[in-house]
Structures are given as structure tokens and as C-alpha cells.
Amino acid sequence: xxxxxxxxxxxxxxxxxxxxxxxxxxxxxxxxxxxxxxxxxxxxxxxxxxxxxxxxxxxxxxxxxxxxxxxxxxxxxxxxxxxxxxxxxxxxxxxxxxxxxxxxxxxxxxxxxxxxxxxxxxxxxxxxxxxxxxxxxxxxxxxxxxxxxxxxxxxxxxx
Numbered sequence: 264x265x266x267x268x269x270x271x272x273x274x275x276x277x278x279x280x281x282x283x284x285x286x287x288x289x290x291x292x293x294x295x296x297x298x299x300x301x302x303x304x305x306x307x308x309x310x311x312x313x314x315x316x317x318x319x320x321x322x323x324x325x326x327x328x329x330x331x332x333x334x335x336x337x338x339x340x341x342x343x344x345x346x347x348x349x350x351x352x353x354x355x356x357x358x359x360x361x362x363x364x365x366x367x368x369x370x371x372x373x374x375x376x377x378x379x380x381x382x383x384x385x386x387x388x389x390x391x392x393x394x395x396x397x398x399x400x401x402x403x404x405x406x407x408x409x410x411x412x413x414x415x416x417x418x419x420x421x422x
Contacts (some may be wrong), residue, residue, distance in 0.1 A: 267328050270316055273331035274307045279339025281335030286344045287351075303336040304329025305389040312393060319397065320390045334379035341371045395418020 282299040286292045308328055311317045314360065317324075 267311075267317065267324060268331060269297075271307050271328045271331045271335025272335050274310055275303060276339045278303050278306060279336035279341075279422035280343055282336060283340035283347075286340060299336060299340060300333075300381050301385055302380050302382075304332045304386035305379070307332040307411060308386055308389045308393070320393055322387055322390050322394070325390020325393075326383045326387040329389070330379040330383035332386070333375065333382025334375045337375040337378040341375075345371075355411060356393065 279299075282295055282303075285295040286299075288295075308320070308325055311328070312320075320328075387410075
């Protein structure tokens with residue numbers, strides 16, 4: 264699992280920057296926000312599988328990658344969107360951005376947690392679909408035997 268964390272953070276941040284720029288377009292921003300909320304995790308898994316960065320994914324791995332990518336993508340999108348929208352609002356003299364920094368940070372963090380939950384589910388579904396498509400299936404019994412083999416090797420090395 265540890266080998267998936269860093270690539271999912273990087274790809275989630277890249278997706279967040281792209282979504283943050285697209286959120287600045289007024290008429291497509293609700294659709295982009297919906298896509299960011301649902302498809303960030305699935306998109307990161309598809310990119311990881313396409314470039315052969317991961318082998319067989321379990322459902323747990325897909326759920327974890329989706330949650331990490333969803334959280335990071337919303338944080339990155341907020342880092343891009345909020346300052347640019349504030350500058351554009353000041354330039355065009357809009358008076359709608361009178362919130363305190365703490366309130367905005369709390370709102371972004373709570374929304375990022377919700378995005379992580381939704382993207383965890385989409386990552387779970389994507390990993391499940393990849394598991395059904397691939398020729399090599401990962402079963403619970405195989406996973407259990409792999410862990411037993413690793414424990415046996417560790418005990419032999421200690422003796």
C-alpha cells in the first residue's frame with residue numbers, strides 16, 4: 264500500500280490544479296465541481312494502471328487511492344481557485360468574498376473530507392472493475408497464503 268501513496272498524492276494534486284483552473288469558467292464550474300467530487304479517485308487509478316505503475320489492485324487499495332486523491336485534489340483546487348477568484352472579484356469589484364480565513368479553511372477542509380469519501384467509493388468501484396477485467400484474480404486465500412509465507416521467511420531469518 265505504501266507504494267501507492269506518493270503517486271496518488273502527486274496525481275491528485277495535478278488533477279486538483281486542473282480542476283481549480285476549470286472552476287474559474289463560470290458556466291461549467293458546477294459540472295467540473297461534480298466531476299472533481301466523483302471522478303478524481305477513479306481517474307488516478309486509471310492513470311496508474313495505464314502507465315503500469317501498479318500491478319494487481321485490491322479493493323482496499325482502490326479505496327485508499329481514491330480517498331487520498333479525492334482529498335488532495337480538492338485541497339489543490341481550492342489553493343488555485345480561491346486566490347484567483349478573490350483577485351478577479353476585487354478587480355471586477357464583486358462584494359461576495361467577505362469571509363474570514365478560518366471559515367474558508369474550515370469549509371475547504373470539511374468539503375475535502377466529503378470528497379475523499381465519495382472518491383473512495385469511486386476508487387473502490389474502479390478497482391473492483393479492474394479486478395474483474397484482469398486475467399489474474401486476487402482471492403482472499405491467495406492473499407492469506409502470501410502473508411503466511413512472508414511470516415515464515417521472517418521467522419527463518421531471525422533464527
